[in-house]
Amino acid sequence: MKKFFYKSSALALFAGVLLTSCDPDIDTPASSAGEADFTKYIAIGNSLTAGQGDGGLYREGQINSYPAIMAEQFRTVGGGDFTQPLFTEEQRNGTGYIRLAGFTAQGSPITANVTENLAIRSASPRLYTKYLEPINNLAVPDIKVADIKTAGYGSTQGNPLFERITPDNNASQTYLQRVQESTDHTFFSVWLGNNDVLAYATSGGAFSGGMLNSPARSITPTATFDANYSELLTALTAGGQEGVIATIPDVTAIPFFTTVGPSVQQLMAANNIPGVVALTGSGSSRIQIAPAQINAAQNGVYFLLTSAAYAPLVGQRTGKYWRDLARQVSSSQDPVVVRLTLAGLLANFQVDTTAMFGLSIGNPIPSALVLDATEQQNVRTATETFNNIIKAQADARGLALFDANAYFDSVKTGFGKNGVAYSPAFITGNLFSLDGVHPTPRGYAFVANEMIRAINSKYNANVPAIDETQYRTVLFPVQ
Amino acid sequence: MKSKILALLGSALISGTAMAGGYQVNLAGQRQIGMGHTGTGLLTGTSSIFFNPGAMSQMGYSGVTIGGSALVSRIAYSAPESGGVTARTDNPLGTPFQVYGVYNINEKFSAGLGVYTPFGSTVNWGDEWSGRYGLNQLKLQAIYVQPTVSYAITDKLGIGVGLSYVMGSVNLQRSVPVQSQDGTEGGIELDGGAESAFGFNAGIFFQPTEKFSIGVNYRSKVDLSVEGGDVMFSNIPAAARGNFPDGTTFNAELPMPSTLSVGIGFKPNERLTLAADVSHVGWSAYEKLRFDFSQNVAGSPFSEAGRNYENAFIYRLGGEYMVNDALALRAGAYLDKTPVQDGYLTPETPDSDSRGLSAGIGYSVSENISIDASFLYINKKERTDAADLSGGVPGTFKSVAYIPGIGLNFKF
Numbered sequence: 001m002k003k004f005f006y007k008s009s010a011l012a013l014f015a016g017v018l019l020t021s022c023d024p025d026i027d028t029p030a031s032s033a034g035e036a037d038f039t040k041y042i043a044i045g046n047s048l049t050a051g052q053g054d055g056g057l058y059r060e061g062q063i064n065s066y067p068a069i070m071a072e073q074f075r076t077v078g079g080g081d082f083t084q085p086l087f088t089e090e091q092r093n094g095t096g097y098i099r100l101a102g103f104t105a106q107g108s109p110i111t112a113n114v115t116e117n118l119a120i121r122s123a124s125p126r127l128y129t130k131y132l133e134p135i136n137n138l139a140v141p142d143i144k145v146a147d148i149k150t151a152g153y154g155s156t157q158g159n160p161l162f163e164r165i166t167p168d169n170n171a172s173q174t175y176l177q178r179v180q181e182s183t184d185h186t187f188f189s190v191w192l193g194n195n196d197v198l199a200y201a202t203s204g205g206a207f208s209g210g211m212l213n214s215p216a217r218s219i220t221p222t223a224t225f226d227a228n229y230s231e232l233l234t235a236l237t238a239g240g241q242e243g244v245i246a247t248i249p250d251v252t253a254i255p256f257f258t259t260v261g262p263s264v265q266q267l268m269a270a271n272n273i274p275g276v277v278a279l280t281g282s283g284s285s286r287i288q289i290a291p292a293q294i295n296a297a298q299n300g301v302y303f304l305l306t307s308a309a310y311a312p313l314v315g316q317r318t319g320k321y322w323r324d325l326a327r328q329v330s331s332s333q334d335p336v337v338v339r340l341t342l343a344g345l346l347a348n349f350q351v352d353t354t355a356m357f358g359l360s361i362g363n364p365i366p367s368a369l370v371l372d373a374t375e376q377q378n379v380r381t382a383t384e385t386f387n388n389i390i391k392a393q394a395d396a397r398g399l400a401l402f403d404a405n406a407y408f409d410s411v412k413t414g415f416g417k418n419g420v421a422y423s424p425a426f427i428t429g430n431l432f433s434l435d436g437v438h439p440t441p442r443g444y445a446f447v448a449n450e451m452i453r454a455i456n457s458k459y460n461a462n463v464p465a466i467d468e469t470q471y472r473t474v475l476f477p478v479q
Numbered sequence: 480m481k482s483k484i485l486a487l488l489g490s491a492l493i494s495g496t497a498m499a500g501g502y503q504v505n506l507a508g509q510r511q512i513g514m515g516h517t518g519t520g521l522l523t524g525t526s527s528i529f530f531n532p533g534a535m536s537q538m539g540y541s542g543v544t545i546g547g548s549a550l551v552s553r554i555a556y557s558a559p560e561s562g563g564v565t566a567r568t569d570n571p572l573g574t575p576f577q578v579y580g581v582y583n584i585n586e587k588f589s590a591g592l593g594v595y596t597p598f599g600s601t602v603n604w605g606d607e608w609s610g611r612y613g614l615n616q617l618k619l620q621a622i623y624v625q626p627t628v629s630y631a632i633t634d635k636l637g638i639g640v641g642l643s644y645v646m647g648s649v650n651l652q653r654s655v656p657v658q659s660q661d662g663t664e665g666g667i668e669l670d671g672g673a674e675s676a677f678g679f680n681a682g683i684f685f686q687p688t689e690k691f692s693i694g695v696n697y698r699s700k701v702d703l704s705v706e707g708g709d710v711m712f713s714n715i716p717a718a719a720r721g722n723f724p725d726g727t728t729f730n731a732e733l734p735m736p737s738t739l740s741v742g743i744g745f746k747p748n749e750r751l752t753l754a755a756d757v758s759h760v761g762w763s764a765y766e767k768l769r770f771d772f773s774q775n776v777a778g779s780p781f782s783e784a785g786r787n788y789e790n791a792f793i794y795r796l797g798g799e800y801m802v803n804d805a806l807a808l809r810a811g812a813y814l815d816k817t818p819v820q821d822g823y824l825t826p827e828t829p830d831s832d833s834r835g836l837s838a839g840i841g842y843s844v845s846e847n848i849s850i851d852a853s854f855l856y857i858n859k860k861e862r863t864d865a866a867d868l869s870g871g872v873p874g875t876f877k878s879v880a881y882i883p884g885i886g887l888n889f890k891f
Contacts (some may be wrong), residue, residue: 023555023567073563477659
């Protein structure tokens with residue numbers, strides 16, 4: 001009988017042990033802020049930081065911006081509220097954007113403009129519904145490091161998305177002054193400088209000098225970049241704050257530059273075209289482009305995503321590009337003025353639109369549609385120079401560095417995660433949105449995780465990563 | 480940027496398809512579950528049809544056993560280098576069962592029929608977790624029907640063999656990484672019944688003395704194959720539908736591995752029975768998981784993922800103590816070494832070395848009727864794997880299972 005009691009009490013003990021551990025648990029290191037203080041986080045940057053995608057800024061993109069994702073993770077380690085200048089639900093489509101409408105029979109994507117529920121308060125000049133509450137995400141699409149000390153950049157004649165958040169009684173406030181107003185932040189991120197090279201690159205270097213000279217589409221002088229960037233960080237670290245800053249990715253890593261080229265190659269091969277002629281830089285000099293140069297690593301040429309509408313016209317006697325450009329740059333839409341503008345353009349670039357487009361010296365492919373080897377070198381040199389400045393600033397000020405250049409370089413060849421394939425390929429690569437420049441929400445989630453990784457490493461923190469699969473890639477029409 | 484885009488939509492899909500890991504379910508008799516699932520070297524009663532057909536002719540009576548278990552399993556997941564991304568399974572209750580009938584023809588011969596479920600797996604991760612493109616849920620089932628004969632060469636030595644007729648089915652669901660503007664995400668479901676297959680179960684049982692017994696048992700490998708199973712797609716946007724054609728069917732094959740067991744029984748006194756078993760499971764038969772499709776799915780006529788299981792051993796210990804003529808108390812433990820090599824972990828069965836602890840009770844209601852109840856707790860070692868060779872989901876997995884069971888025995 002003694003034995004029986006012994007046995008049954010052992011069984012009872014055994015059962016008790018079992019019930020206390022009913023659910024399996026995996027021990028993970030506790031989240032911590034380390035040496036960083038995330039109480040008030042502010043984000044400085046351009047369209048990437050604002051959450052732009054699909055060629056526009058809209059509410060969904062804002063909600064899924066990488067700083068918003070990071071702020072959500074910071075909450076687990078003492079982070080506070082993170083307010084963004086969100087478009088309202090009624091004006092959720094913000095600036096408007098493009099969505100995928102379908103595919104052609106050949107499988108080329110067809111996009112459509114989203115034009116309802118916009119936040120436009122004035123069509124000309126284009127202005128948006130203002131947002132004047134205090135905000136943590138100070139990102140302004142299109143802004144360059146070169147712009148941060150420009151008075152009037154937030155006026156009705158300036159950048160409409162900076163104007164949107166600039167107080168009415170202080171319309172000439174510069175971006176730097178706006179940043180300087182923030183003194184109580186405890187942590188910041190800066191991802192700025194992309195447009196200081198990208199605006200040149202996405203316009204094929206066609207507007208950097210010459211008849212159509214536009215400083216906005218030129219590469220920022222190094223001295224300006226250096227001085228402005230340093231001044232910005234001085235403002236942000238005035239109270240000894242910690243932060244993370246990011247480098248500028250190489251343009252060759254984004255689908256905007258790499259998507260159209262192969263179709264031009266196909267077209268040339270199909271029609272036995274040994275080469276096409278194009279304008280280079282901002283003047284009337286011509287270059288020859290052989291098929292092998294397209295997307296090549298050495299002496300290569302990129303056809304920009306904006307060339308998708310014109311590339312199929314190669315071989316035709318057409319002046320479509322120049323007519324489109326004339327309407328764009330003309331001071332008035334009066335047909336007579338437009339016609340005069342067109343004549344001026346054709347004379348300046350020595351273009352004969354009755355010659356075969358792209359095949360004749362007389363009717364070259366416009367410079368704005370291609371980024372040739374010389375222009376690429378300009379972009380590469382500037383990117384490297386600016387990135388060295390950014391890295392030196394991170395070192396000198398003891399800030400965390402997210403080397404976005406190295407990261408986007410590493411994903412060029414593609415990678416797989418959780419059963420999904422990622423690459424910079426247009427649409428199918430899942431990382432980039434329909435404009436070919438800005439990430440998808442999924443892409444931004446990867447960026448947030450990389451930034452968190454850099455922060456964790458610098459500040460001995462353990463901010464948890466997020467599940468990137470909870471953020472969408474490109475959306476397809478149901479039908 | 481031409482048609483390549485359409486061809487690539489959702490292409491990540493099948494690359495990481497998988498079915499099941501260590502999907503053996505060792506729940507073949509309630510008395511034996513209580514004793515750490517030992518039994519190869521024991522007279523286990525009617526369940527000798529499974530544990531060792533050689534022992535069947537030694538039992539000396541006819542009987543029927545009906546039993547079943549309620550398998551509650553839970554798996555936790557944590558993504559690599561993050562405390563933030565976690566998931567848990569919501570697995571439905573598994574119900575492995577067993578029915579055995581033995582007819583004692585004469586002193587030498589007995590014949591029997593067993594129906595049991597030695598393989599299966601039910602895992603449900605849902606369609607929201609980070610590994611959903613690898614797996615939402617899997618149901619794998621195999622039922623063995625085994626007519627068996629046993630012959631007593633002497634009153635100490637018996638041999639037996641059964642022919643296993645095997646039926647099975649599989650249902651696998653995963654998400655497809657293609658999203659529509661209405662917010663839905665694509666899905667794929669593979670569903671099919673296996674073709675009938677055959678195997679055998681043979682054993683020798685030897686009891687040289689009252690106190691000591693030994694047995695050897697071999698259950699052969701059975702290849703289950705699905706022919707013409709249904710492939711169903713859901714929420715695939717129009718642009719990608721060409722990659723996921725309706726009416727697709729699939730063929731696949733999955734081995735139910737062989738198991739060779741040696742067991743001993745020892746009775747130090749009238750009331751106490753001790754048992755130890757060692758099993759060798761031929762998991763190396765499971766090299767890969769391949770689905771062949773009747774039409775290209777995501778641009779490919781098949782999908783294949785490496786499994787490269789290794790043969791593995793199971794070590795078992797068990798005991799039974801007769802408190803009196805009616806009441807038996809049992810306990811046991813085992814260590815089941817994982818067949819899954821590093822790099823091959825999958826969410827289907829995120830396998831690792833598993834430790835089992837069991838307890839059981841037996842009660843004879845009358846001379847002819849007895850009841851067995853068992854409880855088994857399985858705790859698999861926490862395992863972190865890159866899953867880079869199986870196309871699985873990298874991270875850390877931890878599984879536990881609670882398995883109460885009950886059985887009824889009738890003697891004639």
